[in-house]
Amino acid sequence: MNSRKIILSVLGVLLIIGSFFGAKKIIDSKKTPRPRPEKVIKTVFVEKVKNGNVPIVVPANGNLVAKRRVELYAEVQGIFRPGKKLFKPGQEYRKGEVLIQIDPAEYYASVQSAKSNLYNLITSIMPDLRLDYPEVYGKWQRYLANFDLEESVPDLPEMASEKEKYFISGRGILSNYYNLKNMEQRLSKYTIRAPFNGVLTEALVTEGSLVRSGQKLGEFINTSSYELEVAISKSYSDLLKVGEVVELRSIDEAKTYEGTVTRINGRVDLGSQTINAYIEVNNPNLREGMYLEAYLKAKEETNAIEVNRSLLTENGEIFVVRDSVLDLVPVNPVYFSDEKVVLKNVPEGLSIVSKPVMGAYSGMLVKVYKDQETNKEDQ
Incomplete structure (x- = not known):
């Protein structure tokens, strides 16, 4: 009985050991050899260096x-009278056309009164001129004949002698004449005309409104x-x-x-x-x-090239390809723009990398894009 148990125990141990080695053999038979990683060679784009004149832009x-603009200001006061064209932004005017017409009725009456006073004053001295200065009487007579109250006052006759000048001035004619010219000059400021062909870009008043002296009226520009x-x-x-x-x-x-x-x-x-x-x-x-x-x-810049700024390293170098290997070449950057850099001292005919390469380093094995070489040969 004991011998039977011993035999069974030995058989059980042998079965377990056999199962272990059998399983190990099966596992070892399923192992496949790991493939050796292939070395990846990056493809790069290159271009030949052709030095020349590069414009610095x-x-x-x-x-x-x-270029020509006028700010319109009022130098007189009055009511803004309607004109042939609306005083509105975008309105076009030809040179000499009326931009703004301020009602001058009250001041115009004052100017006419001053003209009448000057005419009467000259008329009052004519008898004395005829008696004391007969040689100048004729020109003053012609002056009165050409004096028109509806027109601008004509220039006074030229006074040839000191006696004539003293006589005319002593009667207050010169002072009245220049005061009248000053009033006429002010009267002209009631009408503002276009100094050139252009467009009204700003209008700060409307027809019928009261315009005050010193008030800004608008802006007028030349669009040419x-x-x-x-x-x-x-x-x-x-x-x-x-x-x-x-x-x-x-x-x-x-x-x-x-x-x-x-x-x-x-x-x-x-x-x-x-x-x-x-x-x-x-x-x-x-x-x-x-x-x-x-x-x-x-x-x-003479004898230079222009490339993207991303191709220039922090140390002032660029990558080139020599016998399928990357190399660094020092260059002299002379001008930087937002995207480009102008380089000097780059050897003629050198194959420089035209697009950035991730992880590039000197001595890195690369290959040039073949289609690029074919296209260059066709060109």
Whole structure:
């Protein structure tokens, strides 16, 4: 009985050991060898260096302002009389047309009274002139004959002798004449005419309202010519020239215009250390207040190239490809814009990386994009 138990125990142990080795063999048979990772070679885009003249373009921006504008102010007081055209913003006027007519009736009567007084005063001296100064009587007689109360007072006859001048002045004729000329000059201020062809951009009064002396009435501009005031760095002040052609762009409409630098301020702004330049532009599609960007050609950099700023490293180097290996070449950046940088001292014909490569380093193995090489050969 005991021997039977021993045999069964030995068989059980052997069965367990056999099961263990069998399971291990099955597990080992299912293991597959891990594949060795392949080395990834990045593809890069390159371009050959061709040094040449690179224009340095300085960007600036501003709002258009009419080159010729007039702020209308009243120098006299009275009622604003209606005219042939409504005094409203957007109304066009030709040169010489009446912009504003202030009722001059009361002052006009004063001017006519002064004219009559001068006429009567000259008439009163005619008998004395005929007796004492017969040689000048004729010209004064002709003056009275041409004196029209409805017209502007004519210029006094030229006085040839001191005696004549003393006589005329002593009778108060000169003082009355110049007072009348002054009154006529003031009378002309009741009518404001357009100094040039243009458009009314602001109207602060309406017909029938009382206009007071010194009151602003509106603004009038010439729409044929505009100016763009831009601020540029003082470092380019000696490079800009009057007469330089400038490209202007409208951001919202994506249109381009051509302007000309007409003036350059000689004073540097103390706060921003910039100089104001004024660009004249003529185009019927432009309006005052439009926002434009200007691109001023300050100068040309010789023997240089222009690349994206992202290609320049912090140490002033760029990546090149030599025998399918990346290498770093030191360069001399001479001008930075928002997106571009102008470089000098780049060897001619060198293959530089034209698009940034993630994780690039000197000695990195790369391959050049084949389609790019094919396209370049076709070109």
